[in-house]
Amino acid sequence: MEGSGENLDFSRLINVRGNVDNITPHKIAVVAFIREYGLLKIEAKTMINCTMAPKYRKDFCILALKLIQCPDMDFKDLETLLTDGRYNLLSVHLENFCVRLKNIHVNGISALMDCVTSTIDKLMIEQSETNPCTITRCSVLGFYLRRIMLQLDKLTFVQVVSLYKSFCVYYQKGRPGLMMRSLSKERLNHMESTVGVPCTGSPSLPEETKPQEVFTRMNLIERDNSLEECQWSRKQAELFTAQQANLLQINERKALPPKQLQKTIMQIMNDIPDYSDIHFLSFLNCMRMKEFCGAQDSLYNCFDRTVFNICSSTNNMNDKNKNFRYAALNRAAMHTQFGHLYVCFYLHFAPLRLQAMILMSQVQLSYSATQSTNVLLLNEALSWAKKFHLHYLAATVEMHIANVQLHMGCAKNALLLVRKVLPLVMAHGSAYDMARGLLLYTKCRIATAPPSGEARIQVFQSCCEALESVKENFCKIGAQVRLLQTWYIQAQLYNDVGNIAARNQCAWMYRQLETQNPVDLSNMLHIMY
Template sequence: MEDPLDLGKLTITKSNVENVTPHKVAVVAFIREFGLLKIGGSVLSPKYRKDFCILALKLIQCPDMEFKELEHLLTHGKYNLMSTHLQNFCSCLQTVYRSGVSALMHCVTSTIEKLMIEQSETCPCMITRSSVLGLYLRRIMLQLDKLTFIQLVSLYKSFCLYYQEGRPGLMIRSLSKEKLDNMEVQSGMSSTSPTMPDESKQHDLSIKMAVMHRDHAFEERQWSRKQAELFTAQQANLLQINEKKALPPKQLQKTIMEIMNDLPEYSDIHFLSFLNCLRMRELCGAQDSLYNCFDRSLGNVAGNLSTSDRNKHFRYAALNRAAMHTQFGHNQLNPDDKAK
């Protein structure tokens, strides 16, 4: 039987790639609309600016979420967000959904052009290139530029499925009553325009999306290296300090498998799997995860380690193995280990 761990095939190129996903397109749109409000001269109180920064950082660091989860996060009241900001955000996503690949490209490129390029001395850029948001937007733009047209079309199709499987009207319905009244007045002013062509177009698009959903399986969640590192550190800390606040064992193991699939060279996720197996009192899983963790971590840096560093690595692995057996009550030395 072949060993599933082939250190020769492990690479570190994938970990530095910021995969462009529908969720990341939505995050870019969310940042874009806030920046456009500031450019337009809207007065933003400190509570709106503070909560936007906290939420934007959370969206950048967290793994991809479904559109329903994103809508709930924006509308459940924990963060102070302007109704105008949410309304413009909804309109931006709806435009991308209805207008095609060009609208998706415009959503990202216009964000860079309008928010990160200094127009004049009196009109400085809204987001600096070296800031957290600036680095994130630049990474998304670079990866989008590398996509072929076929890949762009696939991204647009997956965005349509992402948007359609959510509840696009939830966010607008959650706006303040005053904003809703204004929106109703505006919709009443434009009610004389015919709606049948739009409804027909929407129906045709829904049919197309149903066919795409049947014929294609798009990944809704893709983990980047930075997201995986943050998740691993948070969950490992909780498992050792306050286990009740960590994810439930089954849900955590499912997420661990997703990260392993997206980042096969990331060794620390196997140590998180090891801690989760210890929690579940699963000896075989804990032992396999521990071996995979140290085998992969050694394989990734084998050429850069001196002999003394390699020996430290093996001693640390042996110490963790001994701690594992202690957790399971194996207090006597195994006969096989005595022979060694």
């Protein structure tokens, strides 16, 4: 493993550019590899007593699946993979593959487009008794080819030109012709005589056409370093992230070296900026490098994107709460790893103590006739929350204080405090917190409403409208007792304003819920904030 003192660049942990499932030179090369095999298979079917040996079919399928799933690789790495003997491949297949790539490099955009479109046209034809289909549309290869074709159709001309330019850079950075030279004439004769498949369909290359002339004609001679970076699809990134994260946790030595892994992580972030798991992999990589700032930024970025994803999905509340708990746990583990014991106390023990103090105040409010001790307890909890900069917990404590003030008859003070704190709760709170915060605000408005007249009726009508939002949020999380209390208050308000039909509807709903969930009314009225 590389030394921990190595200087890694963690400044690009957040990226804004990205495109899920880009078409890359590697994908074009994979299409060409599939194409030439399919054409050989078709040619073998047209010949008498000629079939492709099972070992070639088996190894092609295994290799094709690997090329589809693995991250993009350089052309020289692809050449090595095809020629190092790990897979039994027809030499005529490799020869035609090399010629096809050279044809794209020399003949330009039309050859690139033809490579993809002709693959679909020739290999995915309609099934018939006399003309069997080489690749079915619903197979793994068929799905891959159709997806590439669909993405290619969506590209503008400028994007296609960029794709061709990046392909030329990809091809030239490899070792063009080396694979062809490695396929000796003796090896070709031996393999083709064994299989009985002649070399067919090799695209012709006019000698007078030179790559340099193509570049000049298209004004593409200048290099762009950004095109030399591989581009990642979502599935490739997920596979890579899962593999590396697993290795970092069970066998760190087998994972990529820190610098190389971080470089790959940056590429994935650049291509898929909303992919949260890659930021967690960056967090693990920074942890093993003892890079606190990078680890903290990566963890925050992971959490931000996870929150966005779960808020935009249909996950239930338990799944969302689980993600929040894991985020806090990972943050505490990070600080423990770096020896920040005070921060660990701040993250866990301080909130627990605050919650215990709040719970104690709830018990006192429900069963004690005097409130001097309760207010003192909540004020102490508020001081703790402010000391540790726990802003949301401080807001929660202030809501509890406002609730105590309301029960003590200090409705105006309670209303002022709720008005100050409610925006924070509505901006950052859960559905439950938003509902009970708005419910407390409504109670304070009712308690401070004018004693009579049109103004009182207007306040009550406004409160009835606010309670609709309260009921909606309580329904989301199944808070039946809270919902019962809300129906009860709303029925009373409609009765006071003279809306008998609405009152009866609320009373009927209250009766239905009360039958399903019997609750002692005296206990229900003492429910804390």
